[in-house]
Amino acid sequence: MRERRHGLAQLGPSLQRGEVTTGPIPLYMRSSPAAAYSVRGSARRARAAAVAPLAVTVPDTVPASGGVRRPLALAVRSFTKTYADGFTAVEDLDLEVPDGAFLGLLGPNGAGKTTLIGAVCNLVRPTAGRIEVFGHRHDTREARRLVGLAEQDINLDRFLNVDEVLVYHAGFFGMGRARARRRAAELMDVFDLSAKAKVRPGALSGGMRRRLLFARALMHEPRLLILDEPTAGVDVELRAELWEYTRRLHGGGTTVLLTTHYLEEAEALCEEIALIRGGRIIARDSAAGLRAKYGAADIAEVYLRAMSEAALSGEVAA
Amino acid sequence: MSIIAGHDGLADPAAPYVEERRGLLWLCEREIVRFLKLWMQTLVAPVVSSLLFIIVFGLALGDRIAGIGGIPYKQFIVPGLVVQAVLTAAFSNNASTVMQARMDRFINDVLSSPLRWWEVNIGLAIGGLVRGLLTGLILLVVAVVLTGVGVAQPLVLVTATVLVLIAFAQAGVITGIYANSWDAMAFITQLVILPLSFLGGTFYSISRLPDAWQAVSHANPIFYLVQAYRIGFLGHGDVPAWVALLVLAGLAAGMSAWAAWLFRTGHRLKP
Numbered sequence: 001m002r003e004r005r006h007g008l009a010q011l012g013p014s015l016q017r018g019e020v021t022t023g024p025i026p027l028y029m030r031s032s033p034a035a036a037y038s039v040r041g042s043a044r045r046a047r048a049a050a051v052a053p054l055a056v057t058v059p060d061t062v063p064a065s066g067g068v069r070r071p072l073a074l075a076v077r078s079f080t081k082t083y084a085d086g087f088t089a090v091e092d093l094d095l096e097v098p099d100g101a102f103l104g105l106l107g108p109n110g111a112g113k114t115t116l117i118g119a120v121c122n123l124v125r126p127t128a129g130r131i132e133v134f135g136h137r138h139d140t141r142e143a144r145r146l147v148g149l150a151e152q153d154i155n156l157d158r159f160l161n162v163d164e165v166l167v168y169h170a171g172f173f174g175m176g177r178a179r180a181r182r183r184a185a186e187l188m189d190v191f192d193l194s195a196k197a198k199v200r201p202g203a204l205s206g207g208m209r210r211r212l213l214f215a216r217a218l219m220h221e222p223r224l225l226i227l228d229e230p231t232a233g234v235d236v237e238l239r240a241e242l243w244e245y246t247r248r249l250h251g252g253g254t255t256v257l258l259t260t261h262y263l264e265e266a267e268a269l270c271e272e273i274a275l276i277r278g279g280r281i282i283a284r285d286s287a288a289g290l291r292a293k294y295g296a297a298d299i300a301e302v303y304l305r306a307m308s309e310a311a312l313s314g315e316v317a318a
Numbered sequence: 319m320s321i322i323a324g325h326d327g328l329a330d331p332a333a334p335y336v337e338e339r340r341g342l343l344w345l346c347e348r349e350i351v352r353f354l355k356l357w358m359q360t361l362v363a364p365v366v367s368s369l370l371f372i373i374v375f376g377l378a379l380g381d382r383i384a385g386i387g388g389i390p391y392k393q394f395i396v397p398g399l400v401v402q403a404v405l406t407a408a409f410s411n412n413a414s415t416v417m418q419a420r421m422d423r424f425i426n427d428v429l430s431s432p433l434r435w436w437e438v439n440i441g442l443a444i445g446g447l448v449r450g451l452l453t454g455l456i457l458l459v460v461a462v463v464l465t466g467v468g469v470a471q472p473l474v475l476v477t478a479t480v481l482v483l484i485a486f487a488q489a490g491v492i493t494g495i496y497a498n499s500w501d502a503m504a505f506i507t508q509l510v511i512l513p514l515s516f517l518g519g520t521f522y523s524i525s526r527l528p529d530a531w532q533a534v535s536h537a538n539p540i541f542y543l544v545q546a547y548r549i550g551f552l553g554h555g556d557v558p559a560w561v562a563l564l565v566l567a568g569l570a571a572g573m574s575a576w577a578a579w580l581f582r583t584g585h586r587l588k589p
Contacts, residue, residue, distance in 0.1 A: 099331075118588075121426075122429060122588070123588055125589070134331030134332075135331065136331070141335045141432035142331075142432075145335050145431075145432045149426075149430055151423070151426065155426055156424055157422070158418075164348075164351070168347075169427055171343075172341045172345060172428060172432070172433055173341065174339065174340070175339070176338030177339060221327070253328050
């Protein structure tokens with residue numbers, strides 16, 4: 001099994017000995033072996049998960065240390081979205097993301113990624129299904145304050161400067177002025193935007209705007225960070241910087257849901273990768289697991305095989 | 319460097335959502351800051367535009383036009399011009415802001431936040447409301463100085479102002495939600511609101527019109543706005559104050575209900 005930031009040495013001796021695989025494994029762990037890595041440094045928690053009875057339906061909570069069950073960061077159940085023109089972008093989709101996980105969502109244009117993200121972020125009205133964020137219905141205030149979104153499009157208010165973009169965003173999430181200003185200063189420092197604090201987005205370079213979007217999504221310290229193609233159209237250097245930011249965030253406990261067209265990005269960053277096509281999840285596993293499943297040399301080959309298989313099965317079904 | 323400065327203490331998902339400062343106040347502040355940044359365009363320009371009418375029609379030509387009902391013409395046109403400036407400011411501010419926010423998609427920043435639907439509605443409406451109020455106040459002061467017009471019934475004027483601001487701030491938000499182009503916006507402001515304003519008795523009393531045109535004028539909602547303001551400034555109009563205020567209240571309630579429905583359901587805001 002390929003390891004990146006969370007090496008096996010970090011997971012404790014019992015996990016290294018393979019004890020977590022000896023009992024019935026909850027469905028969310030079976031479908032996503034790498035999810036076990038998100039059980040940070042807690043072999044006890046992993047063992048607790050391992051001895052839990054096999055659930056027929058996917059549990060909405062994750063066993064935590066001391067037997068306390070904590071909710072999934074994201075639980076999507078039977079989600080369907082049919083737009084007003086009759087186009088069904090997503091159909092009967094189930095997805096779960098444990099707290100602390102890093103999940104990549106890969107798929108072609110029109111696969112339903114942005115629709116799914118929009119629904120989670122209360123920007124798209126589900127036609128059917130249920131979406132929960134840390135156990136809260138997705139459109140409640142309790143859920144909203146836990147989610148940060150950096151959209152694919154550069155959607156910045158052209159009349160506000162960098163500092164205002166950040167401070168007002170924090171305000172919408174209920175932050176007081178002093179804390180919002182402090183947090184904005186911190187993030188401008190981290191994202192190298194301090195010199196541009198009083199500059200409007202229109203006068204920023206593309207890379208700076210992308211960093212500003214990223215910073216804005218982090219202003220209210222979201223527990224679930226959703227990145228919708230965050231590196232689309234950015235140069236190699238900035239991409240590497242954003243990868244590093246994302247890794248550090250995840251290392252600090254943030255759950256990350258990433259959509260991208262860059263296969264190497266998903267492979268480099270994500271603990272798990274879900275392939276989506278035609279509004280359905282067609283495969284989900286670690287990069288290593290996917291390579292093994294499809295007998296592929298790399299994730300690009302996995303992607304092509306999975307998509308062609310899905311297309312073929314779709315044609316047969318039709 | 320830390321993980322991401324200040325990001326180490328993630329919120330407890332089970333903890334109740336508590337605001338240090340209301341998100342609604344932040345949104346109101348943002349909408350006001352936005353138009354104040356463009357004060358030349360949003361405040362000075364409409365005031366100058368209305369002043370030109372007062373100067374040309376009131377001061378330059380007013381002496382050659384007979385007074386109406388014993389009121390000098392330069393004073394007679396002030397109420398209509400003030401209310402026209404107020405409603406246009408409230409409407410156009412919100413229509414352009416909301417449409418821009420939709421087109422550039424930065425409205426998502428608000429829609430994905432914990433703000434409640436009614437808070438988003440109020441927050442987005444407040445910019446036009448404050449801009450309309452400031453425009454009206456500046457124009458009132460200048461008109462009093464230039465024409466000597468007084469305020470005969472302050473309560474009617476204040477009530478009418480509140481209702482006009484609510485009605486057209488909400489109408490602006492609604493238009494911003496439905497409009498898909500600047501052309502559509504221009505159609506509403508230039509081909510609907512402006513003609514209705516001029517035909518609403520800004521420059522004349524409808525008692526001088528033939529009966530048929532008087533009846534048509536009564537179907538124009540802006541006619542009642544002008545009448546309410548005229549009663550507020552000059553003490554009398556073509557309809558009783560309560561009729562004008564009742565129509566205004568109905569307009570404000572209708573627009574507010576429509577805007578509330580749009581935000582509550584997400585219609586046209588969320589696909």
